[in-house]
Amino acid sequence: MRFPFGYGLSYSDFSYRDLRISEKGVSFKIRNNSDVDGKEISQLYISKKDSKTYRPSLELKGFNKTLLKAKEEKEIFIPFDEYSFRYWNLKLNRWSIESGRYLIQIGSSSLDIRLSSEFEIQGEELDDSSFIPRKEIPSYYFGKVDDVKDFEFEKILGHKVPSSSYSFIKKNRMLVHCNTTVNELKYAKGFIGRLFAFSIIAAIKILRVFGDYKNSNTLIMGVLHQPMRGLSRMTGGSISMDELDGLILMFNGHFFKGVHQFFKAKKEKKKSLKQGENKIWNKSK
Structure with a gap:
């Protein structure tokens, strides 16, 4: 990671x-030590290390942008709100607040x-039986999406795949x-x-070799698992149904029949677009 979340350059030193x-929020002082x-x-971050549910290791829950003159010090207050400690309870199908100690960080x-400091929150006591032990779904828990097995996914789904x-x-x-x-x-x-298929898979592997995970993940999520019917939408209509x-005829081994169908459809699409343009032109006269 070149720059962490929330990072910014400044000529000043704070x-x-x-x-x-308090129950209402956090307060602290910031001083501009420069000239x-x-x-x-x-930035306000909240975490709960002993949580019985799945949470990010660090969650941004508030921030404050402050202008400080040279050598000036100000007291800052960032309030808690209804979103600060809640999480979605799958068992109860609603938002809940877990009781316990939370780590508050600025x-x-x-x-x-x-x-940083800890703060006690009174919420709900959670039933351990409603959560999947992390050791049973390690790939899911550690974000290794390529390693998730069917048995792990079934644990999350609650039924067979x-x-x-x-x-x-x-x-084959x-x-x-x-x-x-x-x-x-x-x-x-x-x-x-x-x-x-293999050209897309090869492109993903090559991008990963060169460290371009952003584009490789885009290909995985946006192309590799895209159904054929989505190609038309993905290409912005460049490929009609x-x-x-x-x-699809070509993919099924009917190469020449598929080529004929493809170019026939392309010709009809051009003809249809031209007729539509003529209608618009005639109406504008």
Whole structure:
């Protein structure tokens, strides 16, 4: 990580002191130690290490942007609100507040914590049986999305993973339809489908090798698991549903038939667009 969350550059140097916590919120003092006027964004983070449910290790719950003149000190107050300590209770299907001690932290970024103290909150006592032990879903808990197994996902779902909506017509070959995902095209009968799938998978791996996780994750979430019917929307209409039928024919091994269908649909789409433009032109006269 090059810059932590909340990080900002400044010509001024700020110090924090005197953290006080009440039921209404937190107060503390900030001093500008430099000879230059500056603005500081102080951030309130809340966490609960012994929580019986799943929480982020650090949650931003408030902030305050303060202008401080050179050598000036101000007292800052950041209030608690109805969102500060609550979480979504899956068992009760509503928002709840967990009782216990919370760690209250004040920082100039998520990694630059200046003040911290614990605070007791009276909420609800949670039933341990309503939560899945973290050791039973380690991949989910540690965010290793590529390693999540069916048994872990079933623990989270609360029931068995539904069977796949496709079946192999022969060994490692399947019939492609509008609900088939790009990732599943690696089992397509036609080499065009397999080539398309493996090119996306290869692009994801190459991006990860070079450390470009942002674009690789975008391909995983936005393309790899996209069903065929979503390609039309994903391309902004560049591929119509009729053109998609041609691609599906190619993916199923009917290459020439699919090419004919694809270009026939493309020609009809151009004709339809031209007729629409003429109608608009005639109306504007």
